[in-house]
Amino acid sequence: MKFLNTLIVVSNMQKSKQFYYEVLGLEVVVDMGTNVTLTGGIALQTKDTWAKFIRKRDREIVFGGNVAELYFEEDDFDCFIQRLNDIENMNYVHNVIEHSWGQRVIRFYDPDQHIIEVGENMTMVVKRFIDSGLSIEDTAIRMDVPVEYVKSCLESLKDRN
Missing domain, CATH: 1.10.10 (Arc Repressor Mutant, subunit A)
Incomplete structure (x- = not known):
């Protein structure tokens, strides 16, 4: 058994691809239209196809549960924060905080309310x-x-x- 990637469901594939590229620098590795694999081991799946795969109705797929996050680390954290501040309408979970061990982190939502955490590389x-x-x-x-x-x-x- 081998873990391959994390799949998240998105409501608008184009908007999500743009977000992950512009904010986190992730590039498309494979684009199958309704399923897209990005660099870093993240796959995006459209909500309607995901609902069919798991045999649920579209309305049973709920975003914004605040129960998981995608975690990234950044070497130049200050530069990343400056870049993030230039993005309009960013929806933050919280601004930069420093954990007790000294690592600075920020959390924000992607377009479908998945939590993204970016931490300073340890x-x-x-x-x-x-x-x-x-x-x-x-x-x-x-x-x-x-x-x-x-x-x-x-x-x-x-x-x-």
């Missing part, structure tokens, strides 16, 4: 704390993670360069 959280003057040990304490985790994040930054 390696970049480590970098932000180290750049602010915290030691490796202090960063581990601040983030409530092992020192080895902080060191592995710093090593991965070296590998990127």
Whole structure:
């Protein structure tokens, strides 16, 4: 058994493809009209075809349940937030918050009220704390993670360069 992707139901395929491209940079990998696969392992399915597949009536498909989210991480979180602020009519679950471990996140809805969370890449959280003057040990304490985790994040930054 192998997990392939997450499928979400959408009411307007064109609007959803545009949203996921413009906001999150996801591109269409396969477009079958009523079913579209995007980069990142997300598939979109039209509401009417989904209702047929699961043998339900269209009106039994309900959006906006606030029971799940699609989670993304962004290396340049500040730049992403600036870009997000330029998008008109964005429907936010909440503005930027910082979790107790230091990761900044924002949540918003897609056109069909699916929750999208974009969090600061955890390696970049480590970098932000180290750049602010915290030691490796202090960063581990601040983030409530092992020192080895902080060191592995710093090593991965070296590998990127």
